[in-house]
Amino acid sequence: METRASLTARLCAWDPSLDASDVLLVLPADLPREAAGDAERKEDGIAALLKDRLVCYVNGTEAESVPLDALEKCEFRMGIGCVFAEYVKKNGEAAVLCRADMRYKDWYAAVVKQMTRHLKGEEIRYDFEAELFRVCPKCGRPFRPGSSICDHCVSKRQYLSRLWAVARPYRFYIYASVVIYFMIAALNLLPPYLNRILVDRYIRSETRPLLTQFLLVILSILGVNLATRLISMGRSLLLIEAGNGVVVRLRELVFDRIQMLSISRISRRTAGELMNRVSNDTATVQGFLTRELGTVVEQAVTFLAVAVILFAYDWRLALLILLPVPLVLWLHRAFHRTVHRRYNRQWTQNARASTILHDIFAGIRVVKAFGREKYEEERYDRVIAAERDISASNERFWAVFSPIIGFLMGAGEFFLLYYVGQKILSGEMTLGEMTQFSAYVSIIYGPLRWLSNIPRMLVRVMTSIVKIFDVIDETVDVADSEDAVDLKIEGNISIDNISFGYDNTAEVLHNVSVEIHPGEMIGIVGRSGAGKSTLINLVMRLYDVEEGAIRIDGVDLRQISQSSLRSQIGVVLQETFLFAGTVYDNIAYAKPDAAREEVLTAAKLAGAHAFIMKLPDGYNTVVGERGHTLSGGERQRVAIARALLHDPRILILDEATASLDTETEKQIQDALQKLTTDRTTLAIAHRLSTLRNATRILVLDHGTVAEIGTHEELMKRRGIYYGLVMAQRQMSRMAPKGEDRSA
């Protein structure tokens, strides 16, 4: 991976007239910038902002050079699978400076921004490089964005030791269970020995043995068996305790971290992926700690113990038994790999069939409405036919090869039988010894089957562990600063020249400045995508601004503790989410200690009380996914009540009344007006009638403030706002129950 330093050095080597200090910004250009020739051709190029000009060198020679004073700005543009840096001259002419594949996307976006800053006479900031050029200190490969794990050199040891740190409070249980494993392994070795005594001394004995001694041996076999079971039981109990404890701690760690992350970090992953981290990956670790780890230890100990006994007894015999071991391991792995490959195919096909099925049933109305039953039937038939073929082939494979593998893997035992049989015939060995050995051989081949699974199992559990720590290690980007204060908010919001983009490839807001006085109601209008929701997201500090600052009562948002900020902002969003629970719980969500009267008042104010009282169980009615279904308007009113309950100093309404009918909207508007009189309110609305009470209207266009002023001022200006009002008047006049709903 290239860095600024490496590119600068190469550029200076290409053109000795350049000095490293002349090179301000560089970009790799590995794809040809001109539209010609072979679509796949790669190049070795470097573009750079020098002190006096913008250049692009291709294969060591200068291909482009523009003096800085002729330039207006630089632009970043995405292709499909590649990125462009372009420049625009002061005379309006534009051209491609350089082009590269997507590896350099973030680099291009950041550098192009800085190039424009430089052209405008602002200082170049290099802070983007910290994230961009972060490389693993060990192997030098770049980290994935937002991750602190190098996939190439994650050390298993390091992760296991971190897992161990989490497991520390349960270390006693784990030590104890390891001891128990040794005990069980030792006990497992006893029954074959006792069997031998039984056979040699009593069953095959020439003299008639004492019945009491005979019974004693039988009883010891029973006792050993019983002891093994009891100890295993104890071990299981210990491990369940430890495993569950560790998993609960891991889940808490992951969940706490996710909660602390900013929306931008969270939305990088899907809800499903996060649920996987919290539930499935931790469950894999739990399974490993409570079942697999123990079995591995037990099997390994048993294997070693039996091997030692065998060697001590007769090394030739031991060798005979152990010689086929590598072969058996290899056979087992090879067989397993093929089986895995085959069954994976079957599984994929099966998943495809269920997807189709789910699709058809979910869209059954569409299928029927368009009369496509036959088509869907054939589509499904095709998929299950394919699944049937794969499955049949797999079954045949299994039926043929499974016994063969079984036979081959047991082949070692036949050699043993031959060797031991000879020894018995020659009188060197007793029948009892033979039973003991046969038992040990079957014991030793048991772990083998297990051992061949260990690598796969380790990979699976390591994957989960790494993914879990990947989340735990995420840096908290929107964090409370150390000197964050709890602020008693008056309601002055000063937005000072802010710029922001969700990712660095596209800026959503540019240089927005607004001064909002306490108690003002600001209506925010503009086309979709103009940056309205982004602006309020920033005021709520769901994201941090990149440039500029937002201040509340003169204090930078980043200096106000998030808990104090959020507890004084009430938000009603476009899409309302109700948690599974009662209506009451949903309203009281942000203030669980609210008095009943407060909740009732808030509901009344939001126009929710009336419909709640028509529900069968009043405020105790269960809503959410499994409960009573509320209409869009009803949900909205519950959400408004939720926002009003903690008597916020700043009220944010993002299309809060959009899904209400005109009459209800008016009721709520009236209620809100009483409320908004001494509260700073930011309201986004498409229906301009919603904003008739607004003190001022802010019109956003393409991320910049296009107009701001009172309704009358903006109407006089005949700008964007005027156009919107006129268009909506037109629409409402055309509506059958025409009513002038515009401001």
Next chain:
Amino acid sequence: MNEKHTTLGDVAAIFYLTPDNAEIGEKNLFLTLKLTTTDENGAPTVKEYDRIFLHRAFPFEHPESFISVQDAEKNEIGMIAELSVFPPETAERLRAELARKYYAPALTAIKQLKERYGYAYCTAMTAQGEVHFTMRDVSRNLFRIDENRLLLTDIDGNRYEIPDLHALDRKSYRQIELYL
């Protein structure tokens, strides 16, 4: 019933650019367009675009047909039904412009596809030599264009095409087979 029904095309017809109404040129490595249209009265109006952008409607199935021609604001000026309606020289220019926007090298062989901790690391061959890339969740980033064609997307957003799955050598095919 001789009454003529209104067809969809009457209401919203696709406006096609042809050599008759569109003149495509080049300036500063960008394509330019001079568009001549006639209004209801038959009077011609000429509109010039300093820079046009091309966008494929069916990038996988018809890379050279149904090309949307857009202005700097991404508003569609019109569509090109097929590059070949234009004279060869212009068609070649359009083709080159598309090739510059769409970059997805073809993989000729897959040397290794190894999964580790939830990521798949791929070493593959292209006409330009060996490439290394990383994919997150292979099966989700593998798009099967049709029976034989595959499109892989790596974590950076680079795309790689396998133009003919069955033309791959046996070893390459086995690497990718698991995810099909």
